[in-house]
Amino acid sequence: MSVQQASQAQAQAQPQRSKAELIEKWSKPEVITGSEMLLRSLVLEGVDTVFGYPGGAVLYIYDAMYGFSDFHHLLTRHEQGAIHAADGYARSTGKVGVVIATSGPGATNLVTGIATAHMDSTPLVIITGNVVQQAIGTDAFQEADIVGITMPITKHSYLVRKAEDLPRIIREAFHIANTGRKGPVLIDIPKDVSAAKGLFQPVKEVKLRGYNPTVVPNRLQIEKLLDAIEKAERPVILAGGGVIYSGAHEELYEFVTRTGIPITTTLLGLGGFPSGHELHMGMPGMHGTYAANKALQNADLIINIGARFDDRVTMRVDGFAPHAKIAHADIDPAEIGKNVATDIPIVGDAKLVLQALLPEVRSNPKVEAWRQQIKKWQQEHPLTYKDSDLVLKPQWVISMIYETTKGDAIVTSDVGQHQMWAAQYYKFNKPRSWISSGGLGTMGFGLPSAIGAQIGNPDRLVVSINGDGGIQMCAQELAVCAIHNIPVKVAIINNQVLGMVRQWQEIIYDERYSHIDLAGSPDFVKLAEAYGVKGFRATNKEEARRAWEAALAHPGPAVVDFVVPKEENVYPMVTQGRTIDEMILGDEE
């Protein structure tokens, strides 16, 4: 019996305890090691799973975890896999994702994942080991200044100086990570601190003078917005990830249906409002729908709820929405006025903002003509592509995945063309169902985030849509799927090139295709099988349907390699330097 099996057998032998029992069990003041304090504090935060990878500087922590059964530890195959899994877990559940890695390379392997979480406001607590305090600054073996390295990409960070500080620091870290504008918090624990003994005293209250996020919106600004809504003839709602993070989707639905104001949801806002609804125009921006972009550009009032006017949404910012009064509600005051000058700034939690607006809004007959105009735009240029019965079209594959999963799956994506097609053609109806690296655009995110999402949602179907480029950036995590029978369904939209780069090189760089050829990639079916994961391949519609249905029917993890042509582009497209209504529409049927 291996050590891991022994530890798992031990874990299984003990009965599952309730949260209250665990709190009772672990709250007693006691002299223990820093490592034990860490584990107990994590349990007291309600952590059920940590994602990690051991190494020299965290050996005391892993020693304390030997046989520890009050949370699960998932060993990935790379630290990047661990942190993206924690990210997928956090985005799909709303809970804080926890990841542990060792000092030096272990910690620096987390950097991309930390930046990914920071850009998309994912609550993570990242625990890194460090060399003993005496060796810090001496360029010791596996030493890296991870606090310094990650300062611009964390919400906050700690270097723990003594074991007794751990309960307070962990309490603060969870509080900071999952309140206000959420984000990653890093705790760096030198090896002597995880080894040292001290008195463990659980901390309940958080006292942080410099941290008091404003959640309740200012009444005066709410009234200004109500007045603007009353007067507007061409209003548009732009909803972002903030709606999902604050759990405001029901309030948003009420607000949209009561006012009849058309809505567009950003990449991270997908699922915050049902995609099939007649007032939903789809996604705006670079690959947004014709109607959403025309509506933003011709609006007289834009009501932004929890989106940050990202450059991929506004495109040429000095030409963005020239006729619109801008109202912007955001939990982060620094986002308001950062990219787009704002007329009505509202600092607050999206849910509370919408709750403040709801009792006083009504359907405005003045908006009817605008709704008709938008309907016309939708009919003129709906999302479309030239289908084929000879080759498999990626958009068709996404639509097929949507139909066969009835829109109920949690879908994670990697980054590139397949991500945009998934955002366009999978119709999300529920929040926390679409997990995608929007801000940083991190390739390699798709598979590990699906693992985390599946662990956080054992009863839901989790589908991971990837390109043939991105899947190879974290493909090693297939091992984790196989070993733990994590039944994610991995779709690879395989066009044998780096498709989005190819698209830009075709359209903007005069078809000078520079270093994008992925020919020679492994046979993904065999690769899956090598890891012990079921693999399928499809090159036409019939095979695709059959393979996908077999993958869904299979009780464990499965990979389906959808072979598609490389010439397919994502449309509509707005190239850089243009306003969002200057769209390239591409092939229409």
Added chain:
Amino acid sequence: MNRRCTLAILVNDQPGVLQRVAGLFGRRGFNISSITVGASEEPGLSRMVIETEGDKRTLEQIQKQLNKLIDVIKVVEVSAQPMVSRELGLIKVNAEPSVRPEIFGLVDTFRASVVDVSPHSLIIQVVGTSEKVDAMIELLKPYGIRELTRTGVTAMVRG
């Protein structure tokens, strides 16, 4: 249109806090003309005074981004109100005995002081607004400045 701005930032006296604040300015392309850090009236808290410049949106962003740092307790734009701002300069100037009376005359006029006397040079300490320190330096240049050091501006709202 760019304007100058003096900020007083109350921060936790924690290792790394200067790095957080300075790093924020660096990463977002904000300008630091001068920075001073020292104890505040409250134990455990330090006060930084930063002189910066930028247009309206940049200056607003600087304050908002600073407020996001957990170790930042409070940001006050001192220059938005009547303020006292002071800087200290130490100037080591060539001073053969023959020119010393002239230099002492300048020092007196500026209410500066001579804090070190050597056979061939003097160290002059001047305290005042940055403009006053600038002016003192200009007037001493003809004698030959050997070394110059300035503290940067510290400031406080009047009243």
